[in-house]
Amino acid sequence: MKSFIAKQYACPVEYTLTLIGGKWKPVILWHLANDGIKRYGEIKKLLIGITHKMLSQQLKELEADGLIHREEYHQIPPKVEYSLTDKGKTLIPILQLMCQWGQENMEHI
Amino acid sequence: MKSFIAKQYACPVEYTLTLIGGKWKPVILWHLANDGIKRYGEIKKLLIGITHKMLSQQLKELEADGLIHREEYHQIPPKVEYSLTDKGKTLIPILQLMCQWGQENMEHI
DNA sequence: CTGCATCCCTTTAGATACTG
DNA sequence: CAGTATCTAAAGGGATGCAG
Numbered sequence: 695m696k697s698f699i700a701k702q703y704a705c706p707v708e709y710t711l712t713l714i715g716g717k718w719k720p721v722i723l724w725h726l727a728n729d730g731i732k733r734y735g736e737i738k739k740l741l742i743g744i745t746h747k748m749l750s751q752q753l754k755e756l757e758a759d760g761l762i763h764r765e766e767y768h769q770i771p772p773k774v775e776y777s778l779t780d781k782g783k784t785l786i787p788i789l790q791l792m793c794q795w796g797q798e799n800m801e802h803i
Numbered sequence: 804m805k806s807f808i809a810k811q812y813a814c815p816v817e818y819t820l821t822l823i824g825g826k827w828k829p830v831i832l833w834h835l836a837n838d839g840i841k842r843y844g845e846i847k848k849l850l851i852g853i854t855h856k857m858l859s860q861q862l863k864e865l866e867a868d869g870l871i872h873r874e875e876y877h878q879i880p881p882k883v884e885y886s887l888t889d890k891g892k893t894l895i896p897i898l899q900l901m902c903q904w905g906q907e908n909m910e911h912i
Numbered sequence: 913c914t915g916c917a918t919c920c921c922t923t924t925a926g927a928t929a930c931t932g
Numbered sequence: 933c934a935g936t937a938t939c940t941a942a943a944g945g946g947a948t949g950c951a952g
Contacts, residue, residue: 706905707829707898715824720816734934745926750935771933772932781908788904789816791897796815799890843914854946859915880913881952 713759714785718744718752720792723778726762727786731777761785819897822868827853827861829898832887835871836895840886870894 703709714720718741725740726732732740738749753776756762761782767773778786823829827850834849835841841849847858862885865871870891876882 703905703909705830705833705902706909707833707901708826708905709909710901710905711824711829715820717817720820721814724814724816746935747927747937748925751925754935766934769933770932772935774934784904784908788897788900791900792816792819793814795893795897796817796819799893800815800818855915856917856947857945860945863915875914878913879952881915883914 710788713756713761714788716752718748719756720789722752722756723761723782723785724789724793726776726778727783727789731765731775734774734776737776756782822865822870823894823897825861827857828865829901831861831865832870832891832894833898833902835885835887836892836898840874840884843883843885846885865891 703712714723721741722737725737734749734753737753738744738746741749753762753764757764760779763777763779765775765777767775823832830850831846834846843858843862846862847853847855850858862871862873866873869888872886872888874884874886876884
């Protein structure tokens with residue numbers, strides 16, 4: 695999942711999934727898509743069960759892939775806000791489709 | 804990724820990704836969507852680099868999740884054919900969207 | 913040809929502690 | 933409040949051999 699390493703993809707779907715796949719990334723993107731700008735701490739409260747380390751890591755990767763924007767305010771205490779970039783916003787239809795499909799199918803578990 | 808274990812999902816997207824996420828599943832589904840019925844060996848030839856173990860595992864999980872159908876012919880040598888179920892076919896739009904998004908964005912790497 | 917089991921190594925993620 | 937580093941436990945995936 696190290697986005698900066700050159701890699702060969704057999705299929706574009708595989709590439710897309712390296713950017714938005716995984717346990718946390720889609721949920722992070724989903725919240726930013728719905729709520730716009732969010733602070734680090736706010737995101738952490740929304741993602742029940744995520745560890746501090748994981749959230750930092752995921753946000754860092756999403757930023758490196760140009761999907762989210764990181765705005766840092768140099769204050770004490772620090773304050774950092776995250777939001778979707780234009781590229782990130784183009785993923786919303788995909789997230790919506792997956793969300794819809796999940797809702798329609800997961801109830802039969 | 805053990806699909807038969809009860810699990811809580813914070814978001815339907817997460818559930819969807821446990822079914823179609825990962826390195827191989829979307830590609831397998833993609834090929835079955837395009838070509839219809841395929842034999843085990845044919846799929847293996849299409850997925851460059853996949854190991855024997857991985858393919859068996861992924862196919863088994865996809866079958867357990869009701870996304871693909873497994874038709875076994877009791878012959879010597881054995882012959883097994885795989886195809887999408889109706890449920891599996893409902894995923895095609897999602898795969899198409901992800902494929903399209905990947906094509907439009909991965910060229911800028 | 914297709915599938916399962918085992919061994920083993922690599923990768924990933926959780927817990928904890930520390931910095932600005 | 934936000935982020936980093938380290939250590940460790942657990943999961944993932946490759947290679948190989950055996951079975952129907």
